[in-house]
Amino acid sequence: MSVTAETTMEIAREEVSGSSRGYWHEVFRRLRRDPVAMACGTLILLLLAAVILAPWLALQDPVTGSMIQRLKPVGTPGHLLGTDELGRDMLSRLVYGGRLTLLLGLLPVLFAFAIGTALGVFAGYVGGIFNTVIMRVVDIFFAFPSILLAIAISGALGAGIVNSLVSLTIVFIPPITRVAESVTASVRSLEYVDAARISGAGPLTVVRVHVLGNVLSPIFVYATSLTSVSMILAAGLSFLGLGVRPPEPEWGLMLNTLRTAIYIDPLIAALPGVMIFLTSLCLNLLSDGLRSAMNVKD
Amino acid sequence: MLTYFIQRLVYVVPVSLGVSVFCFLLVHIAPGDPLTAVMPIDATAEQQAAMRAAYGFDKPLPVQFLVWLGNALTGDLGNSIATGRPVAGEVMRAVGNTLILAFAASLIGFSLGILFGFVAGYFKDTPVDRAVTALSITGVSVPNYWLGIVLVVIFSVTLGWLPSTGAGPGGSSAWKWDVEHLRFIILPAVTLSVVPMGIVARTVRALVGDILSQDFVTALAAKGMGRAGILRHVMRNVAPTTLSVVGLQLGYLLGGSILIETVFNWPGTGFLLSNAIFQRDLPLLQGTILVLALFFVFVNLLVDLVQPLVDPRIKRG
Numbered sequence: 372m373s374v375t376a377e378t379t380m381e382i383a384r385e386e387v388s389g390s391s392r393g394y395w396h397e398v399f400r401r402l403r404r405d406p407v408a409m410a411c412g413t414l415i416l417l418l419l420a421a422v423i424l425a426p427w428l429a430l431q432d433p434v435t436g437s438m439i440q441r442l443k444p445v446g447t448p449g450h451l452l453g454t455d456e457l458g459r460d461m462l463s464r465l466v467y468g469g470r471l472t473l474l475l476g477l478l479p480v481l482f483a484f485a486i487g488t489a490l491g492v493f494a495g496y497v498g499g500i501f502n503t504v505i506m507r508v509v510d511i512f513f514a515f516p517s518i519l520l521a522i523a524i525s526g527a528l529g530a531g532i533v534n535s536l537v538s539l540t541i542v543f544i545p546p547i548t549r550v551a552e553s554v555t556a557s558v559r560s561l562e563y564v565d566a567a568r569i570s571g572a573g574p575l576t577v578v579r580v581h582v583l584g585n586v587l588s589p590i591f592v593y594a595t596s597l598t599s600v601s602m603i604l605a606a607g608l609s610f611l612g613l614g615v616r617p618p619e620p621e622w623g624l625m626l627n628t629l630r631t632a633i634y635i636d637p638l639i640a641a642l643p644g645v646m647i648f649l650t651s652l653c654l655n656l657l658s659d660g661l662r663s664a665m666n667v668k669d
Numbered sequence: 670m671l672t673y674f675i676q677r678l679v680y681v682v683p684v685s686l687g688v689s690v691f692c693f694l695l696v697h698i699a700p701g702d703p704l705t706a707v708m709p710i711d712a713t714a715e716q717q718a719a720m721r722a723a724y725g726f727d728k729p730l731p732v733q734f735l736v737w738l739g740n741a742l743t744g745d746l747g748n749s750i751a752t753g754r755p756v757a758g759e760v761m762r763a764v765g766n767t768l769i770l771a772f773a774a775s776l777i778g779f780s781l782g783i784l785f786g787f788v789a790g791y792f793k794d795t796p797v798d799r800a801v802t803a804l805s806i807t808g809v810s811v812p813n814y815w816l817g818i819v820l821v822v823i824f825s826v827t828l829g830w831l832p833s834t835g836a837g838p839g840g841s842s843a844w845k846w847d848v849e850h851l852r853f854i855i856l857p858a859v860t861l862s863v864v865p866m867g868i869v870a871r872t873v874r875a876l877v878g879d880i881l882s883q884d885f886v887t888a889l890a891a892k893g894m895g896r897a898g899i900l901r902h903v904m905r906n907v908a909p910t911t912l913s914v915v916g917l918q919l920g921y922l923l924g925g926s927i928l929i930e931t932v933f934n935w936p937g938t939g940f941l942l943s944n945a946i947f948q949r950d951l952p953l954l955q956g957t958i959l960v961l962a963l964f965f966v967f968v969n970l971l972v973d974l975v976q977p978l979v980d981p982r983i984k985r986g
Binding site: 507508510511512514515516517518519522523524526527528529599603606607610611612613623626630633634637640641643644647648651652654655656659 | 683685687688690691692696806807809810811812814815816818819822826827920921923924925927928931942945946947949951958961962965966969
């Protein structure tokens with residue numbers, strides 16, 4: 372995690388030197404020429420569409436099953452991807468399950484992005500005692516491996532979707548704060564920021580125009596690389612019984628409840644994991660593409 | 670240099686203290702009274718108050734913290750709610766098994782990661798490089814608890830080569846370095862090694878590529894140094910950053926093995942944690958997290974202390 376943070380900071384430092392109006396245009400032009408990133412982006416968009424439109428896709432009920440239809444293999448007529456240990460349609464459960472898994476992957480990173488950026492920019496811009504206090508608290512959270520931190524908070528708060536959201540958000544605030552603080556501190560001492568300040572720009576204007584303008588894009592790239600981590604962690608929490616509660620479909624939880632089925636139908640038991648794996652692979656490849664698209668400076 | 674060592678050593682104190690505060694608060698952010706689990710439902714108000722006083726929960730939080738910290742420093746982490754046994758003993762028994770698993774996984778993950786990363790960085794933009802890059806991104810993306818299940822399906826259920834769960838024959842949890850026990854560690858260790866392998870391979874690949882493109886390498890080649898000599902220089906330059914990444918990953922392995930231990934019923938701290946979660950045994954949760962986090966702090970300290978020996982350029986003192 373810290374390696375990514377460091378590279379992000381390097382990108383940030385390069386970007387500090389010059390940001391043009393056509394910057395995002397340029398980024399998307401580069402991204403369009405990256406076939407891997409484009410393919411992954413398309414797959415994720417398709418998945419998001421399927422997950423959002425799930426109620427209108429004429430799928431079977433993901434929660435109620437029939438006991439005589441248990442663990443039907445993949446390709447059974449009427450159940451394209453088979454059925455699970457309680458006779459529920461796997462296709463439907465995978466699509467509905469993606470809702471919670473993706474939500475728990477994206478939302479904590481989004482929240483942490485907002486909170487961490489605010490904290491980091493504040494600490495980096497104001498400096499002094501505020502910086503010390505905020506950054507030392509961040510240091511303490513860095514003393515925990517991220518999965519352990521998530522399990523500790525979730526374990527104390529108990530199972531549930533909201534508790535998972537809270538614990539994952541707390542996990543991702545420190546790394547984002549650290550990146551934001553470091554970039555802000557380096558922007559703050561630049562001459563054009565001094566010039567803006569001398570010519571009468573208030574702190575809010577300086578932060579909004581100069582600091583955020585430089586800080587947001589590197590943190591954004593960093594945050595995209597965290598979404599796959601967040602999703603794997605969220606599914607992991609559910610797998611441990613700490614996240615989503617049954618019978619609600621969620622990929623990590625499905626993986627757990629299907630564990631007993633590995634002796635009967637390994638393929639069915641593996642399906643939720645395949646979904647987590649493919650989604651996280653796409654998210655990582657897209658993030659990599661975005662990183663290199665935003666990195667290159669002529 | 671000495672100042673650097675001392676600074677780094679002193680820095681551990683506030684961080685460990687912060688870690689303790691966090692672990693202490695874990696019990697208090699939990700919804701409901703921490704005693705509900707042990708209190709009989711029909712306990713009267715007086716009995717409840719007496720119970721609270723007996724556990725010290727009637728005192729203000731800072732006082733409670735100091736008492737708890739004092740106990741923790743003398744090796745008393747309280748008693749498990751589920752078993753009534755001292756938490757410290759349970760954690761110490763389990764931590765050994767976690768260390769063994771983390772050690773085996775790091776042996777696999779780091780050696781393969783460094784090797785793959787080196788080869789990919791050296792043969793940059795060749796098919797070898799692309800294969801390694803694909804492998805490492807797969808390693809980073811795969812949910813390892815799922816990979817564990819897949820490996821069990823392949824090697825235990827289908828092929829029947831390796832045992833699927835446990836840490837030794839007959840459900841023994843006392844580790845021995847013999848063939849029978851090693852058979853049990855292969856699957857969990859391989860599963861656990863995939864993420865650090867991916868991350869280390871990625872880092873080393875980038876580092877090697879970076880260093881090979883530097884002027885001093887061109888200069889070395891120009892003055893006639895052979896391939897082996899140049900490689901030696903590259904290794905020297907790759908070592909410091911690799912070491913810090915490896916150290917960080919070692920720490921992650923200690924804390925991150927919980928899911929893998931659950932999948933394989935490995936009798937380590939992760940298994941303890943998942944029991945604590947399942948039974949809402951907060952003292953056990955708290956104690957295990959504290960010990961693991963302090964281990965992580967200690968490993969990071971160790972890496973920082975070794976760093977200047979590997980990288981003579983560090984004169985942070």
